[in-house]
Amino acid sequence: MSGLDVRGLRAGYGAARVLHGVDLAAGENEIVVLLGPNGAGKTTLLRALSGLVGARGAATLDGVALLGRAPDEIARLGVAHVTQEGGTFGPLTVEENLRVGAYARRRPRRGVAEDLARVFTYFPGLQAHLGQPAGTLSGGEQRMLAIGRALVARPRLLLLDEPTRGLAPPLRSRLFGTIHAINRHEGTIMIIVEHNVAAALEVAHRAYLVESGRIAGLRERRRW
């Protein structure tokens, strides 16, 4: 089956179980939004898919099993995870940050120039800061850099954890516009954790409500 298919996913931290059997699917070109209260397990779900926390159950991307692999291996299978913190490399320049993104690809040095050009069409603001250490960028710029770095990897599945957190409202809607454009042009499957429900639903094809580590509801686009 193509796309992401998650069944009976259980995960937690040490003895604390956070996810109790999550079923979720994201088809070709789909944007899926995870909604729900803090502590429901949304972030843990993304972490389980990118290998940051161990998980049981099954998760496949285009039929390839993801669980039980190391994060770098999952990244090389086409999963890019932009964490809440963003995780840009502060001392490295903006350009170097973007270049690191290519290490999830089979040939990290081939076609990087095209990839960078592609990133700049979505985030033109980054171009002015190419030689600047990422640590000196504003919060919004760092977020864009983190997403840009993920795009350089040409991911099949992009996991975005609260991409608009801490951004001013006009920036938020602009970022969602960009996310939408990326999805349309690149065909990237996306799973987005977002508290800003209205903005998220505008671009989502499907929304899951996560509560206490379980899926408590599912809405398809045509029904909201």
Added chain:
Amino acid sequence: MFGQQLLEGLGAGAGYAALALALVLTYRFTGIVNFAQGELAMLATYVAWQLVDSGMPYWAALPVTVAVAFLAGVVTERTVMRRVEDRAGELTLVATTIGLYVTVNAIAALVWTSALRAFPSPFPDGPAGVSALVAACVAGPVLGAVALVVRHTGLGLVMRAVAADPRSARLSGVRVGRVLALGWGAASAIGAVSGVLLAPILFLEPTMMTGVLVYSFAAATLGGLDSAPGAVAGGLIVGVTETLAGTYLGFVGADLKIAVPLVLIVAVLLLRPQGLFGSAPVERA
């Protein structure tokens, strides 16, 4: 007399610089202050001695030793440090390297005994200054190569990424484990150069690098713990000041020489906490 002292200082300084560079590399790329760095270098120096003693020419033994040291660094990371890196706090990591220090030291004493051995100089009959020139000739290219790799290659890029944020590097597809092992290997190889450079001056014994480690920490702190050129400059400065102070300041003499780098550390930390060449952290709040 002064020129002679200066050369000797530079010769010792090149050795300190190499070990300081090894410390800085390990620190920058793995976030660990490796107290066993000097002992790994000592072990490599014994390997070099063994090779030369069994008839291998000095200049052939040197690259073999560096290669062995590289492997030893990789193996140490993969077998020992790997187990604590992800799970432990900084204190545990430091304690682990101190454990390594004691273990490696004991292994060397067990295999080669703690007898003093004379280490061959590549130019046994030359004047003392020659060893300093040799030291510079060996150390220079090594340091240059490291700088080149770190600044201008893909490997250097991923190493710096891993140093900045290992988790994000992993999420970007970087094989962090390999990078860390390579970092330990490279640091250990450079440390071996330090041991081989200093052994003709110090005599070979299991504790030969103990004092050197103190000097090299001083050098690394002086230059800035995260700066490779700083480590080199720091090493040379410490080597020269220590030698000159030991000779010209009557109250220092041979006994108080080891205090000189400590005074330097304190002075630098008071005036410029990030070291002479180190970078103050740049992070926008």
